[in-house]
Amino acid sequence: MSSDLNVLVAVSDPLRCLGIEAVVLGAGVARACDFASSARDLAEKMRHLERYAAVVIDLDLNDSPALDLIARVRSLSPAMGVLALDLAAGADRTLRALRSGANGVVGAQATRAEIQDALRAVAAGGRFVQASSLASLIHQISRQTPEPSHEDLSNREYQTLCLLARGMRLVDVAGALSISVKTASTYRSRLLEKLQLRTNADLIHYALSNGVGVTGAVAGQVRAGALAERR
Known part of the structure; x- marks a missing residue:
């Protein structure tokens, strides 16, 4: 061909x-x-x-x-x-x-x-x-679960979750997605609400536990930061 x-x-x-x-x-x-x-x-x-x-x-x-x-x-x-x-x-x-x-x-x-x-x-x-x-x-x-899941997030909310889980600041997330910091903050608030989470540390813990957007060496780096924040 x-x-x-x-x-x-x-x-x-x-x-x-x-x-x-x-x-x-x-x-x-x-x-x-x-x-x-x-x-x-x-x-x-x-x-x-x-x-x-x-x-x-x-x-x-x-x-x-x-x-x-x-x-x-x-x-x-x-x-x-x-x-x-x-x-x-x-x-x-x-x-x-x-x-x-x-x-x-x-x-x-x-x-x-x-x-x-x-x-x-x-x-x-x-x-x-x-x-x-x-x-x-x-x-x-086929999975159906009543528990909060990242499957319920919009693509933008999901992308925001992945970037925040890598340890990026909101201003960096905004730059990566070509949106305003205010909009990035709105996506963060929405995904925290949908996942029933409260802080970025909770968000990172969720991402690591569910294999969302964080792998390899990056996972080790953000895991260490998340654990430090949760202590």
């Missing part, structure tokens, strides 16, 4: 870009990759989506509102294949990415063959979710 078009790849890490480029070329869906390292770069390249066979978006693109970016691509080009990269490999983010307009999602454990299959599928207008994610995704969709 060779194409004269390129694949637009929105990923911040240069080394990962090289790896993705090799996978894209191996999949035979495009002649080359065009890279965007930030939300601003991606927004600029979105003006020419007709040049691309598919768009690949990292859900952790420099703490940008990736779900909004996916929705914007879908709005500008309803037929465009969009593949989301989710290194956190969380069923909640996978579901939100799909609901925002992604055709497929691959996680950190995806093999080269799975990523290539995903690229071919979304470029052809199909859908793809790697086999290892299906069980947790089905559970996420």
